[in-house]
Amino acid sequence: MFGLQQQMSLCTITKVLALLLLVASADAHGYGHEYGDDDGSDTLVDFYTNDCPAARSIVQLTLKAAIQNDKGLAAALLRLHFHDCFVRGCDASVLLDSTPSNVAEKDSLANKNSIRGFETIDAIKSAVEAVCPGVVSCADILALAARDSVIEIGGPAWEVSSGRRDGLVSSSFESLVNLPPPFADLTTLVNMFAAKGLTEKEMVILSGSHTIGITHCGVIQNRLYNSTGPGGVDPTLDAAYAAKLKVQCPFGTGAGNVIPMDPKNGGAKFDSNYFSNVLANKGIFTSDAALITSSVSRAFVQVEASGPKKPFFDDFAAAMVKMSNIDVIRAPAGEVRRNCRVSN
Ligand code: HEM
Structure with a gap:
């Protein structure tokens, strides 16, 4: 901010x-x-x-x-x-x-x-x-x-x-x-993206956005403290990574704490790290980990992880063009707002 x-x-x-x-x-x-x-x-x-x-x-x-x-x-x-x-x-x-x-x-x-x-x-x-x-x-x-x-x-x-x-x-x-929650499983993700005209492959590719940015500790508390593995850790999360996340996000961490979603470079650079993280069980949300729960989506993740830029960059660009055109309103419907926060 x-x-x-x-x-x-x-x-x-x-x-x-x-x-x-x-x-x-x-x-x-x-x-x-x-x-x-x-x-x-x-x-x-x-x-x-x-x-x-x-x-x-x-x-x-x-x-x-x-x-x-x-x-x-x-x-x-x-x-x-x-x-x-x-x-x-x-x-x-x-x-x-x-x-x-x-x-x-x-x-x-x-x-x-x-x-x-x-x-x-x-x-x-x-x-x-x-x-x-x-x-x-x-x-x-x-x-x-x-x-x-x-x-x-x-x-x-x-x-x-x-x-x-x-x-x-x-x-x-x-x-x-309409917005997928971080605890969504693969079927939920596929269905929610399909409802917007996006394929399973495009869902996987667009999830690659989690190579940048931050998350609030509160979002991953359940995966770190309230799950079925030792110490309450989600067993699908890499144990060493979970231990590191527990240090960054102690139990009961307030809403203010944020951490980078890509442990490799702090989430400041757009690259294909997300996919290698997911393959190494270091996807930060359940929804990220879900991408390797079927052979079909896992294969998509593997393809996107195969190089630092290619094929991810081309695939991401194409999927973004599609996402940017979901249910667009054209004239004469809608308006051009004077102030983005209020209707004219
Ligand atoms: C596949 C389903 C998805 C789920 C369940 C999901 C969920 C989330 C959650 C929970 C956060 C952290 C929010 C917070 O702690 O404040 C987040 C962050 C983020 N998401 Fe997603 N997301 C999904 C797909 C996408 C897609 C398709 C894009 C972009 C095309 C995207 C872009 C981002 C970015 C860039 C951030 C970091 C935001 C920041 O730094 O403020 N996500 N997402």
């Missing part, structure tokens, strides 16, 4: 960027675009070529500045996009704040005190709005930010089509029903 000082410097950087880009692109397009009046006729990849040619660079530059302050943001933004796409499609419903009459996705048990990166999305949105108001949806910003985040920490690039519109609804209940 950002401290006040970091937020202020990020704010200054984004304002400067926005101004620079405003000057650079002022002649390239007309302003005064009404919120949500796009007819959706542009081609998908080049959706903003006419209306906001600077959009993609603004996202990339604002994000770069944010990640320079805090490398962990890359993981946060990748996960935010996943949690958005799995609930009502990639429509930025995860960004909406709760209201007195509605508990939003971000406040559900599956997300609260866990998903993060909202301030960075706000900063990107402000920078984009300063240059071309009312054109670029929060859902597109999330998709672009996830892709650019992965690139920033050494991962693969993929093409992000644009033209997603922002949804009007966000429900905490829907998060609980």
Whole structure:
């Protein structure tokens, strides 16, 4: 999370960027675009070529500045996009704040005190709005930010089509029903991804995202202290790794404690380590360990573990393109929010 000082410097950087880009692109397009009046006729990849040619660079530059302050943001933004796409499609419903009459996705048990990166999305949105108001949806910003985040920490690039519109609804209940829990077994995982049009192989590949980022100790307490093996350890977890995790996450550890999900490099670099970890019984969640509980999914894990980049990077890029297009809303449905946290 950002401290006040970091937020202020990020704010200054984004304002400067926005101004620079405003000057650079002022002649390239007309302003005064009404919120949500796009007819959706542009081609998908080049959706903003006419209306906001600077959009993609603004996202990339604002994000770069944010990640320079805090490398962990890359993981946060990748996960935010996943949690958005799995609930009502990639429509930025995860960004909406709760209201007195509605508990939003971000406040559900599956997300609260866990998903993060909202301030960075706000900063990107402000920078984009300063240059071309009312054109670029929060859902597109999330998709672009996830892709650019992965690139920033050494991962693969993929093409992000644009033209997603922002949804009007966000429900905490829907998060609980649609997001896979860390204690899920293989059948549950396969079914939950299939419900989103993703194959078992794509589920395995996308789980490779756990090569970056952190988890809260609370999530793995059951595996370390309350399971069926000696000392309450889950017998499917490597014993030496479990002992190390117990030191990092003592019994009853409060919600504040976090640890990297990749024990090899601290979760700061995008690589295929996740798959070799899983094969060595060092997958951190039950859902990670589940990937080697059938010969079919185990074979997928083995293929992805076979090199530092190939075939994982190409496979991950292709699976992300598919995930980024789950149940996308197109004009005239939905809207382009002015502020990603509230409907217009
Ligand atoms: C297969 C089912 C999945 C389950 C059960 C799962 C569960 C989790 C859990 C419990 C955490 C730790 C949260 C915390 O302690 O705050 C986490 C972190 C993370 N997940 Fe997943 N996840 C899954 C798939 C995915 C997918 C498909 C992606 C991306 C495409 C992803 C990206 C991430 C990232 C990047 C983090 C680190 C977040 C951070 O550092 O803030 N996960 N996941």
